[in-house]
Amino acid sequence: MLVIGIAGGTGCGKTTVVNQIVEELPQNEVGVISQDSYYHDLAHLTKEERGKVNFDHPNSIDFDLMIAHLEELRNGKPIEKPIYSFVEETRLDDTITVHPRKVIIVEGILVLSNPKLREMFDIKIYVHADSDERLIRRLQRDIKERGHDLEKVLHRYQTAVKPMHQQFIEPSKEFADLIIPNNHYNTVAVDMVRTIINENLG
Numbered sequence: 001m002l003v004i005g006i007a008g009g010t011g012c013g014k015t016t017v018v019n020q021i022v023e024e025l026p027q028n029e030v031g032v033i034s035q036d037s038y039y040h041d042l043a044h045l046t047k048e049e050r051g052k053v054n055f056d057h058p059n060s061i062d063f064d065l066m067i068a069h070l071e072e073l074r075n076g077k078p079i080e081k082p083i084y085s086f087v088e089e090t091r092l093d094d095t096i097t098v099h100p101r102k103v104i105i106v107e108g109i110l111v112l113s114n115p116k117l118r119e120m121f122d123i124k125i126y127v128h129a130d131s132d133e134r135l136i137r138r139l140q141r142d143i144k145e146r147g148h149d150l151e152k153v154l155h156r157y158q159t160a161v162k163p164m165h166q167q168f169i170e171p172s173k174e175f176a177d178l179i180i181p182n183n184h185y186n187t188v189a190v191d192m193v194r195t196i197i198n199e200n201l202g
């Protein structure tokens with residue numbers, strides 16, 4: 001199994017890049033695990049309390065479960081991946097079965113900052129976009145898709161997203177084998193990653 005880790009700050013385009021990579025590959029050969037699925041279950045907190053959690057700090061992620069799941073997949077076993085609701089800001093009761101695949105892509109803001117997880121990647125990629133680009137994209141996405149208002153997005157950006165990016169995410173760039181510039185759509189880089197994957201599938 002080939003395991004590819006893809007990190008980068010919020011709004012840099014990780015999900016978009018992963019979708020573009022996967023789009024033209026055989027569906028049953030490639031699987032995706034997103035760090036977003038592994039936020040700790042906060043069902044015991046009220047919605048107001050959940051709203052105050054720092055979702056950009058490594059402690060907000062259940063890395064133990066994420067690593068255990070990746071190990072299971074590498075051992076040829078299926079996993080029950082949690083489902084996270086950004087609107088409710090907690091895990092849902094349901095899970096999704098993910099089967100082992102020849103290629104697994106693991107994406108998320110902090111996936112290169114966790115040493116144990118990082119060691120499991122055969123290829124480490126960091127997607128870069130300037131912070132102003134990322135903030136603009138984040139504002140548009142969170143208001144449209146994640147049920148947040150302008151004030152909430154900006155407050156979170158200043159109090160958690162930006163400081164955690166500087167402390168944990170940006171420094172993890174040094175572990176990358178490949179940095180994808182993504183201020184603009186980067187089809188060349190996407191094609192290159194797809195070529196590497198195809199070589200492994202073939």
Ligand SMILES: Nc1ncnc2c1ncn2[C@@H]1O[C@H](COP(=O)(O)OP(=O)(O)O)[C@@H](O)[C@H]1O
Nearest residue numbers: 010011012013014015016137141182183184185
């Ligand atoms: N290169 C790009 N140029 C313009 N918009 C982009 C680009 N890449 C992604 N986006 C848009 O930015 C938003 C955030 O992208 P997404 O892939 O969800 O980022 P991430 O997963 O890193 O948070 C989405 O609305 C997406 O359509």
Ligand SMILES: Nc1ccn([C@@H]2O[C@H](COP(=O)(O)O)[C@@H](O)[C@H]2O)c(=O)n1
Nearest residue numbers: 009010011036055056086089108109161
């Ligand atoms: N309840 C939550 C949980 C997380 N976030 C934000 O998601 C960002 C990471 O996801 P990306 O798709 O943007 O990489 C992270 O910056 C968290 O602040 C949230 O808004 N609400």
